[in-house]
Amino acid sequence: MEKLKIEKPAEGMEFSYDIVWKNDFSELAACIAQAGLAPGKICIVTDHNIAPLFLEQVEASLHATGAVVLSHIIPAGEQHKHLDTVRELYAFLVKNHFERKDLLVALGGGVTGDLTGFAAATYLRGIDFVQVPTTLLAQVDSSVGGKTGVDFNKYKNMIGAFHQPRLVYMNAETLRTLPGDQFSSGMAEIIKSALICDSQFFYWLEDHVEEIRKKEPEVLIEMIRTCCSIKANVVAEDPKETGRRAILNYGHTVGHAVEKLSNFRMLHGHCVALGMLAALSIDQKRGTVSDRELLQIRALLVSFALPLYTSGVTPEAVLDAMRSDKKMEGGKIRFILLQKIGTAEICTTLTEADLSDAVLEITGS
Ligand SMILES: NC(=O)c1ccc[n+]([C@@H]2O[C@H](COP(=O)([O-])OP(=O)(O)OC[C@H]3O[C@@H](n4cnc5c(N)ncnc54)[C@H](O)[C@@H]3O)[C@@H](O)[C@H]2O)c1
Ligand SMILES: [Zn+2]
Numbered sequence: 627m628e629k630l631k632i633e634k635p636a637e638g639m640e641f642s643y644d645i646v647w648k649n650d651f652s653e654l655a656a657c658i659a660q661a662g663l664a665p666g667k668i669c670i671v672t673d674h675n676i677a678p679l680f681l682e683q684v685e686a687s688l689h690a691t692g693a694v695v696l697s698h699i700i701p702a703g704e705q706h707k708h709l710d711t712v713r714e715l716y717a718f719l720v721k722n723h724f725e726r727k728d729l730l731v732a733l734g735g736g737v738t739g740d741l742t743g744f745a746a747a748t749y750l751r752g753i754d755f756v757q758v759p760t761t762l763l764a765q766v767d768s769s770v771g772g773k774t775g776v777d778f779n780k781y782k783n784m785i786g787a788f789h790q791p792r793l794v795y796m797n798a799e800t801l802r803t804l805p806g807d808q809f810s811s812g813m814a815e816i817i818k819s820a821l822i823c824d825s826q827f828f829y830w831l832e833d834h835v836e837e838i839r840k841k842e843p844e845v846l847i848e849m850i851r852t853c854c855s856i857k858a859n860v861v862a863e864d865p866k867e868t869g870r871r872a873i874l875n876y877g878h879t880v881g882h883a884v885e886k887l888s889n890f891r892m893l894h895g896h897c898v899a900l901g902m903l904a905a906l907s908i909d910q911k912r913g914t915v916s917d918r919e920l921l922q923i924r925a926l927l928v929s930f931a932l933p934l935y936t937s938g939v940t941p942e943a944v945l946d947a948m949r950s951d952k953k954m955e956g957g958k959i960r961f962i963l964l965q966k967i968g969t970a971e972i973c974t975t976l977t978e979a980d981l982s983d984a985v986l987e988i989t990g991s
Contacts, residue, residue, distance in 0.1 A: 629645060629647070630645045630851060630855055631643075631644055632644070632770070632790075632858045632861075643661065643791060643792050643794065644657070644794070645770065645793075645794040645851075645854055646796065647798060647847045647850070647851060648795065648796065648797050648798070649797065649798055649799050650683070650797055650799060651680070651683045651686075651687040651758075651795075651797055652687055653687075653795075654684065654688060654758070654795050655689075655690035655691045656690070657793055658688075658729070658793060659691065661792050663754060663756075663792055665691070665728045665729035665754070666694065666727065666728055667693055667694045667696065667722065667723075667725075667728040667729070668691065668693045668694070668728065668729045668730075668731055669696050669697065669698055669718070669722070669724060669728070669729070669730050669731070670688070670695065670696070670697040670698070670731045670733050671698050671699075671700060671715060671730055671731065671732055671733065671734075671738060671742040671745070672684075672697065672698075672700070672732075672733040672734050672738060673699065673700050673701065673702035673734050673735075673737065674700075674701055676702075676733060676734045676735075676738070677697075677699050679760075679803055680733060680760065680800060681697060681699075681733065684731070684733055684758065688731070693728075696718075696722055698714075698715055698718045700715070700738065702737070704737055704777070704890050706737070707737045707740060707741055707776050707777050708777050708778065709776055709785065711741060711776070712741060712748075715741070715742070715745045716745065716749060719749055724750075726752075727753075728753060728754075729753070729754050729756065729792075730742050730745065730746045730749075730755040730756070731755070732755060732756070732759075733760065734759070734760050734764070735759070735760060735761035735763065735764045735768075736763055736764045736767070736768035736894075738764075739759060739764050739769050739774075740773070740775055740786075741776055742755060743757070743772075743773075743775075743787075744775050744776055744785070744786055744787060744789070746789055747774050747787035747788075748787065754792045755789070755791055755792065756791055756792055756794070757769040757791045757793070757794045757795070758794075758795050758796075758797070759794065759796060760797075760800040760804070761801075761804055761808055761811075762808065762809050762811070762812025762850075763808070763811055763812040763815055763894065764812075765796050765801075765854075766812060766819070766850055766853040766854060766857070767812075767815045767853075767857065769791070769794050769796075770794060770861070771857060771858075771861040771874075772788045772861070773786065774786055774788070775787065782882070782886070788865065788866060794854075796850065798843050798846055798850075799843075801841060802841065806931065807896075807931070808893065809930075810893075810895065810896070810930050810931040810932055811893040811894055811895030811896055812895055813895065813932065814877075814894075814896065814898045814899040814927070814930075814932055815853070815895055816831070816849060816853050817899075817902070817926060817927065817930075818876050818898060818902060819852075819853045819856045819857065820856075820967075821876065821902065821923070821964060821968070822874070822876045822962070822968075822969070822970035823859075823860065823873075823970070824852070824856055824968055825966070825967045825968030825969075826968070827853075827968075828926075828967055830852075832922065832926055834849070835926070835929045838930075839930070857874065860873065869972075870972075872960060872962065873962050873970040873971075873972065875960075876901075876902060876962040876964075876970055877900075877902030877904075877905055877962075878898060879901060879905075879948055879959060879960075879961055880900065880901035880904040880905070880944060880948065880981075880984070881894075881897040881898040881899075881900060881901030881902075882897070882901070882947075883901075883947035884901065884939060884944060884947075884988075885897040886947050887943055887944065887947055888936075888939075892936070895932070896932060896933055899932035899933060900934075900935075900936055900988045902923075902927075903934060903987060903988050904984040904985055904987055904988050905961070905962065905964070905984065907983070907987040908961075908963060908976070908980060908983075908984050909963055909964045912963070914963070914964055914965055915966070915967065919967055923967075935988055935989070936989060939989055940989060941982050941985040941986050942982075944985045944989065945978065945982060945985065948981070958974045959974070960972055960973075960974055961981075
């Protein structure tokens with residue numbers, strides 16, 4: 627079995643769970659049993675786009691657990707990642723008498739995973755949940771690490787909880803139906819992981835562009851597994867983001883600002899790619915990334931259809947949006963930079979002028 631064990635054996639925050647990679651859903655019930663779960667009822671939470679594609683297969687597989695299997699379909703899209711959608715899920719669980727030993731299964735992208743995880747964290751003060759991520763972004767990022775939550779008013783991920791899944795089950799075949807722009811959005815997070823933690827992985831990505839674009843299953847699984855293991859290591863060191871976990875936000879300070887200014891019409895990974903380019907322009911000036919390396923990184927982003935520029939936003943607007951982001955602490959921006967390809971550091975000494983210059987690189991204005 628292709629799997630990775632995530633462990634955090636100390637500090638009153640124990641968790642240990644497997645991430646498994648498969649090419650179908652047939653072993654989901656067996657993996658749930660292996661995780662030590664024996665729920666009386668299971669609620670699959672999925673969205674309107676994913677239900678017609680995979681719900682029947684997942685339901686069929688889960689019947690082998692012996693549990694009563696129900697499903698709850700939420701509307702698709704970030705605009706529904708809010709408390710009203712959670713409230714409807716709570717109502718469904720109450721109506722169907724879900725108890726503490728029962729289980730939620732999040733079948734879908736990051737929106738479904740974050741929202742279901744948050745419901746699991748809070749329903750009856752916490753019940754178990756399993757992640758079955760179906761987007762590349764969810765497979766490499768949102769399903770690993772235990773951050774759950776929803777947006778509140780205009781603020782992204784403002785309400786949430788740390789709640790680790792009991793199992794993450796990935797079916798690589800689900801990526802076949804994923805629209806191209808969603809695939810490229812996930813690639814940005816993968817390139818980010820390579821840049822902050824693993825230079826060998828960066829060069830491996832350069833060497834496998836064609837196979838990845840053709841979605842060759844073995845190459846995809848190797849890529850996703852490497853990325854999950856990078857994230858899992860960072861998270862295990864700092865599960866509640868009091869320090870080093872912040873490096874995962876590389877490209878996200880500027881990226882979130884651009885995403886917000888686009889009213890979330892631009893995809894997350896596309897904004898992260900722009901945010902990384904802004905950060906890289908600072909790295910290039912500091913001399914930690916050479917001109918040649920910057921060209922290499924830009925070429926890799928382009929090969930996965932990621933943007934190098936955005937029009938229609940000004941550096942002032944981006945800076946304003948960054949100021950209202952919760953990543954500012956005591957008026958200072960915690961900005962992630964590279965010491966070199968494969969190593970990141972947290973920097974709190976950048977001036978507004980540094981940031982403005984960096985944003986100019988991607989707005990071109
Ligand atoms: N918890 C974390 O640590 C973390 C990390 C990164 C991102 N996130 C969150 O993840 C969310 C973004 O996730 P996402 O990009 O997966 O978005 P998403 O869940 O909205 O999925 C994107 C779109 O693809 C569709 N879709 C999903 N799987 C499909 C498939 N296999 N085939 C066809 N269509 C499919 C969905 O219905 C949706 O329309 C954001 O809300 C972000 O805040 C969380
Ligand atoms: Zn991200």
